Amino acid sequence: MSDHEPSYHPSNPFSKWMDSRLPIMRMMHGQFVDFPTPRNLNYMWTFGGILTFMLVVQIVSGLVLSMHYQPSDAEAFNSVELIRRDVNYGWLLRNIHAVGASMFFFAVYLHMARGIYYGSYKAPREILWILGVIIFLLMMAAGFLGYALVWGQMSFWGVTVITNLFSALPLVGTGITKWLWGGYAVSGVTLNRFFSLHFLLPFVIFGVVILHIWALHVVGQNNPTGLDIKTKSDSVPMLPFAIMKDAFALAMFALVYAWFVFFVPNYLGDADNFIEANPLSTPPHIVPEWYFLPFYAILRSIPSKLGGVLMMFGSIALLAFLPWLDTSNVRSTKYRPIFKWFLWAFFFSVVALGYLGGKPAEGSYVMWSRVFTLYYFAFFLIIMPVVGLLETPRKLPSSIMDAVLGGGGGPTAANAATAAAEKR
Ligand code: HEM
Structure with missing residues (x-):
């Protein structure tokens, strides 16, 4: 992969002192400022950044929600109502977190579809991809556990249906199901352990995301042509080019997110989940x-x-x-x-x-x-x-640069910057 000139030059005495002891700023600069990104990335490459943002939003909003939430079968449902009605800006926090889960999945599905369409899972990005699949599984677990916490009808019966599935496994199935429940049926004990795990999982996801991004920065980003970066002119530094594009996409994404949060926060939810969990009454249609x-x-x-x-x-x-x-x-x-x-x-x-x-x-x-x-x-x-x-x-372009120019790309800010850098 071609490299751009390192642009990190510590200027003040403190940053120089720090740089010779713990060059963390140099590393961050190399990875998120100078890092060579293919010059032809389209908007489908902005979802990784959006997902990182969503993970932070979910962790921060979840942390504050957990300060008011009561994980017991007697209080859970009412504590969610209390958050919505009585806690200062509780309605906002709750909407940000609940709608956030949907936005997170929406972004991850597009991120995965992009990976499949452009063959981003192929060598040398296998580990990067597998780490992604692990993140996806962890996200599904976190989403499922979190939905249970509302302790409405759909939460309760959803947990009942899904945990019961394990009982289909031969020999160990019934044991696993009882172990998940912490008893002989879904109860407050189940709710309590689901709360602990739901709190833990986002931090595990965070750890795997660090590995995911690390793996990405070892092999470099794929791009719409699927070709590797061969010369310096195939890439541009991550800042400002890729970062500005990410920032614009994130702003657009945030607009849609905010629209759901402020205007239709329950649109993606289920009406049955506004009824408190009742083990004696099964909803007609569990989804x-x-x-x-x-x-x-x-x-x-x-x-x-x-x-x-x-x-x-x-x-x-x-x-x-x-x-x-x-x-x-x-x-x-x-x-x-x-x-x-x-x-x-x-x-x-x-x-x-x-x-x-x-x-x-x-x-x-x-x-x-x-x-x-x-x-x-x-x-x-x-x-x-x-x-x-x-x-x-079909015939592949000879290089990423060739694909950009051949595709009608005229002089752009990115082209001009590289041309200037190459002249120097
Ligand atoms: C919390 C969830 C996730 C976060 C925060 C995350 C973060 C990122 C970031 C920042 C990038 C670089 C920017 C980009 O290409 O969009 C990236 C790339 C990538 N991610 Fe993820 N990711 C997540 C989930 C996943 C999942 C579930 C998969 C697949 C199953 C996946 C597969 C990939 C692949 C293959 C790339 C490289 C794409 C390329 O260079 O073409 N990611 N991810």
Whole structure:
């Protein structure tokens, strides 16, 4: 990877003193100011920054919420109401955190789709990708545990359905389920341990995100062409170019986020969760939050309970094997005329599964869930390996720079900066 001249020159005596003892500023400067980023990154590359922001928002808002929340079956539901009505700006904190979960998942799905479309999981980014899949699993666990804390009807019955799934595992299943519950049914004991774990997980995610970004900075960023950075003119320093783009995208994202927080905070939630948990009354239609719906549809599309559980977890675990299931030697789908169609059909299937997961498990809904589940697995296990071997990719540009200029890119601020730097 080409490097830009280090621009860190400690000027005052303190920074010089510090630099010769703990050069942390030099390291940060190298990684987040001078770091060479491909010059052709599009807005799909801004979601990593947005996700980092969302993780911090969730941790800070969650920390303050936890100062008022009561994790017991007698008080949990009312303490959430108390936060919304009586705590100073409690309504705002609660909306920021609850809507934040949805925004976090929205961003992560786009971040993952970008990774799949541009082949960012392929060598040398396998570890980076697998760390991402681990983050995704941890995020799902954190989202599930957090939703339980509201202790409304949908929280309670959601926990009951999902924890019961483990009982389908042969031999150990019942033991695992009782162990998760901390008793013979979902109760205040379950709620209490879910609260502890929900508090812990974001910090674990934070740790894995550091590894994720570390791994990214070892191998460098992919880009829409999928080509590696070969010469200095293929890249620009991260600051100001990539950082300014990230800042603009974050501002746009924050506008949408704020609109939900201030105007429709409950739009993505479920009306049944405004009724306190009642173990004696099952809601007619139990559905998880929208971001779990595709996986919920896969679970319900399989007639056997164990089969459904295995397929649901398998659909996520499969993602970790993408670097080896994709046999093409071209990274970016942009240059893969046949695979492109299959990939768009895959994205469509995931959205369709999301829609079907929210519908009752009956009639044609089940039939279509089966069709799309089949496609989901066929895409990864058959289409991806086979098309990669058979397809003739389109001609790749000779370099990232060539792709920018060939794509109609005229003189830009970034081009001018590199030209000036090269002249010097
Ligand atoms: C808390 C969640 C996450 C955070 C904070 C995060 C953060 C980041 C950041 C800052 C970048 C660099 C900027 C960018 O490319 O957008 C990045 C890149 C990347 N992330 Fe994540 N990420 C998260 C989740 C995930 C997940 C769930 C996956 C995949 C399953 C993933 C896969 C990747 C890949 C493959 C790249 C490299 C992209 C490229 O260079 O083309 N990330 N991530």
